[in-house]
Amino acid sequence: METYNPLTGYLPLALVFLVAGGMAFAIPLIASMLGPKSVNPIKSETFECGNVTIGSARQRFAVKFYVVALLFIVFDVEAVFLYPWAVNFKALGWFGYTTMSLFAATLIVALAYVWKKGALEWES
Amino acid sequence: MQRIGVVGFICGLIVSAIFGAMAAAYGLAGFLEKTLVEKLGIQGGAGIGNMLILMLVFVMVIATLLTLAERKWSALMQDRIGPNRARINLPGLRDQSLAGLPHIATDVIKMLTKEDFQPKAANKFLFNLAPMLAFAPAFALFAIVPAGPTLPVLGYQVQMSVANPDFGLLYIFAIASLAVYGTSLAGWASNNKFALLGGVRASSQMISYEVALGLSLVGMMLAFSTVQLAGPTGMSELQGGYLWRFTEVGGFDVGIPAWGFLLQPLGFVLFFAASFAETKRAPFDVPEGESEIIGYFVEYSGMKFGLFMIAEFVEVVVLAGVIVAIFFGGYYLPFGNEWLKAQTVFVEQPWLLGAVFGTVFWVKVVLLCYVQLAIRWTFPRFRYDQIQTLGWKILLPVGLLNVFVTGAVILWALPEGAATLPAAALIPFLQPLAIVGLVEIAVVVALTLTPREGAESAHADGHGHGHTDTHAPAPSHGATPVASSH
Numbered sequence: 001m002e003t004y005n006p007l008t009g010y011l012p013l014a015l016v017f018l019v020a021g022g023m024a025f026a027i028p029l030i031a032s033m034l035g036p037k038s039v040n041p042i043k044s045e046t047f048e049c050g051n052v053t054i055g056s057a058r059q060r061f062a063v064k065f066y067v068v069a070l071l072f073i074v075f076d077v078e079a080v081f082l083y084p085w086a087v088n089f090k091a092l093g094w095f096g097y098t099t100m101s102l103f104a105a106t107l108i109v110a111l112a113y114v115w116k117k118g119a120l121e122w123e124s
Numbered sequence: 125m126q127r128i129g130v131v132g133f134i135c136g137l138i139v140s141a142i143f144g145a146m147a148a149a150y151g152l153a154g155f156l157e158k159t160l161v162e163k164l165g166i167q168g169g170a171g172i173g174n175m176l177i178l179m180l181v182f183v184m185v186i187a188t189l190l191t192l193a194e195r196k197w198s199a200l201m202q203d204r205i206g207p208n209r210a211r212i213n214l215p216g217l218r219d220q221s222l223a224g225l226p227h228i229a230t231d232v233i234k235m236l237t238k239e240d241f242q243p244k245a246a247n248k249f250l251f252n253l254a255p256m257l258a259f260a261p262a263f264a265l266f267a268i269v270p271a272g273p274t275l276p277v278l279g280y281q282v283q284m285s286v287a288n289p290d291f292g293l294l295y296i297f298a299i300a301s302l303a304v305y306g307t308s309l310a311g312w313a314s315n316n317k318f319a320l321l322g323g324v325r326a327s328s329q330m331i332s333y334e335v336a337l338g339l340s341l342v343g344m345m346l347a348f349s350t351v352q353l354a355g356p357t358g359m360s361e362l363q364g365g366y367l368w369r370f371t372e373v374g375g376f377d378v379g380i381p382a383w384g385f386l387l388q389p390l391g392f393v394l395f396f397a398a399s400f401a402e403t404k405r406a407p408f409d410v411p412e413g414e415s416e417i418i419g420y421f422v423e424y425s426g427m428k429f430g431l432f433m434i435a436e437f438v439e440v441v442v443l444a445g446v447i448v449a450i451f452f453g454g455y456y457l458p459f460g461n462e463w464l465k466a467q468t469v470f471v472e473q474p475w476l477l478g479a480v481f482g483t484v485f486w487v488k489v490v491l492l493c494y495v496q497l498a499i500r501w502t503f504p505r506f507r508y509d510q511i512q513t514l515g516w517k518i519l520l521p522v523g524l525l526n527v528f529v530t531g532a533v534i535l536w537a538l539p540e541g542a543a544t545l546p547a548a549a550l551i552p553f554l555q556p557l558a559i560v561g562l563v564e565i566a567v568v569v570a571l572t573l574t575p576r577e578g579a580e581s582a583h584a585d586g587h588g589h590g591h592t593d594t595h596a597p598a599p600s601h602g603a604t605p606v607a608s609s610h
Contacts, residue, residue, distance in 0.1 A: 009167075009168065009287060009288065009289060010287065010289065011167075011168040011171065011172075012168050012171025012172055012174070012175055012267070012286045012287045013171075013267055013287045013289065015171075015172060015175060016175055016179065016264050016267045016287070017260075019175065019179075019180070019263075020259075020261070020263040020264040021256070021260050023260075024256035024257075024259040024260040024263070024431065027259075027427055027430075027431060028240065028252070028255065028427050028428050031235065031236045031237075031426055031427030031428075031430075032427075034236050034237050035236070035238050035239045035240050036239050037239060041244075043241070044242075044243055044244035045243070045244065046244075046245050046315060046316045047423060048316060048318060049318075053245075056245070057314070057315045057317045057319070057320045058315065061320065061321075062324075064328075065324045065328045068328045068331065068332055069328070071516070072331040072332065072335060075520065076331075076335050076338060079335060079338035079342070080338070082339070082342050082527065083294065083342070083345065083351060086342050086345035086346045086351075087345060087349055087351055089345075089349060089531065089535075090349050090534070090535075090538060090542070090550070091543045093535065097528075097535055100528075100531075101528060104527075104528065107524075108521075108524065111516075111521070115517065121509075122512050122513070
């Protein structure tokens with residue numbers, strides 16, 4: 001009790017995860033127990049506005065979504081590098097500012113390149 | 125007049141209910157902290173009490189009420205009445221619509237008693253997992269938002285946030301990212317082309333805006349040198365300080381507070397836009413687009429759909445809470461905080477002070493929820509390419525620019541050796557940043573008030589049209605166009 005345990009601060013967080021997961025699990029479970037059950041082949045069809053489904057939805061989709069995912073990783077990692085700098089910003093002063101500007105400049109160049117290459121265009 | 129009286133009475137009722145619940149929250153948190161420390165020797169009881177009251181009561185009740193408020197307020201904006209049919213069959217309430225409140229109960233009963241239905245083609249496990257993955261992160265998000273100051277209750281320092289980890293805001297980024305899994309899994313597992321389209325749109329949009337979301341808050345971290353929201357050096361507490369302190373009239377302090385939206389108006393706009401896109405509500409609702417593809421939850425019915433829906437409203441409440449904690453002074457009033465703290469009644473009973481500040485926090489949250497609903501019902505839906513353009517070509521460069529302009533201004537204003545001072549003592553050095561912020565606000569207001577090119581030409585066209593009309597062989601004024609064509 002006298003010694004400070006750094007993990008006690010995380011006890012409520014662990015409980016929050018338990019409660020969140022428990023609620024998310026329990027609510028549909030209760031609903032499935034309360035609701036009726038009547039399965040028939042027509043109802044189990046995939047709902048596509050009443051049309052007969054043609055083919056499976058397991059097919060290829062536009063490559064642009066992958067490009068966005070790749071760009072996200074690059075620029076989100078940049079943001080992650082900014083946080084520790086932001087917290088120690090006042091202590092690091094102009095030296096830290098210049099260093100971080102140079103780091104961000106490389107990514108601005110990357111953004112300009114991606115932009116010029118048309119990876120951000122969705123109209124075509 | 126009578127209507128204004130009724131509205132005023134109900135507002136007073138809500139505010140006093142919030143006050144009572146916050147007083148209870150401090151009491152419960154203090155009691156649990158005391159019990160756990162004395163019986164088990166572990167800290168963290170306050171956080172457990174806060175989870176019960178703040179998350180399970182406040183967030184869930186406000187989110188539930190928002191499901192009705194959205195329908196009622198949209199009806200108000202569209203000159204409709206809105207839901208008013210459900211009745212409670214009790215004496216005295218038999219013919220009262222009660223502002224549609226019984227509709228909440230009917231919705232819950234309906235969703236709970238619907239068939240738990242799975243389409244044949246779906247991947248069963250992932251199909252059932254997706255709504256849980258959408259709801260659980262949204263619910264867990266509120267854990268680090270402080271709803272009141274840290275105060276001594278029953279002899280223990282009691283915090284008014286569930287947890288106050290060192291990583292603070294990073295928790296929000298981390299948990300909010302998990303919500304992407306819910307939507308993309310729902311889209312993929314349904315094995316439906318519309319759902320797949322909605323799922324990839326949703327995940328792509330959410331990760332695009334996450335970049336801007338992360339960058340938009342760096343400015344506030346620079347200003348306050350912390351990522352924590354709660355606690356004595358957290359952002360909410362620091363916003364109780366003054367940038368400029370004007371005067372004290374009878375001990376009542378007046379000044380310009382160090383609120384986030386004054387220091388970082390651009391950061392606020394970026395964060396609001398990006399997080400609005402994260403909640404996938406109009407104008408960013410292409411993943412759902414109920415008039416075209418219905419979206420990633422097209423195959424979901426009953427309570428599983430309900431989980432997606434309640435997750436959306438929980439996100440609205442949490443977003444409002446986070447914005448209040450970072451940009452709108454948290455639980456502090458814009459003035460008179462020190463005067464309040466010095467009152468004898470509050471010095472003797474700190475939990476009353478906490479209840480007052482907690483009420484301030486929740487009133488701000490409810491107001492911001494209203495702003496979000498107003499935006500959702502005012503703006504038309506963006507096209508998907510417009511959404512991606514806004515995220516990558518506007519918000520990301522502007523966010524980066526904002527970070528480095530903010531950093532330069534702060535460093536320029538910081539005197540030598542000031543970095544070792546405590547964070548609260550550094551607030552007056554943020555004055556130049558606030559001036560930059562006020563200039564930004566002024567520019568936005570000026571741009572908003574300036575008539576746009578398109579609007580002016582349309583006006584000119586209308587004028588020209590009216591001009592030719594007067595020369596035309598005049599149809600009788602007041603006749604409808606149809607009548608005059610006969």
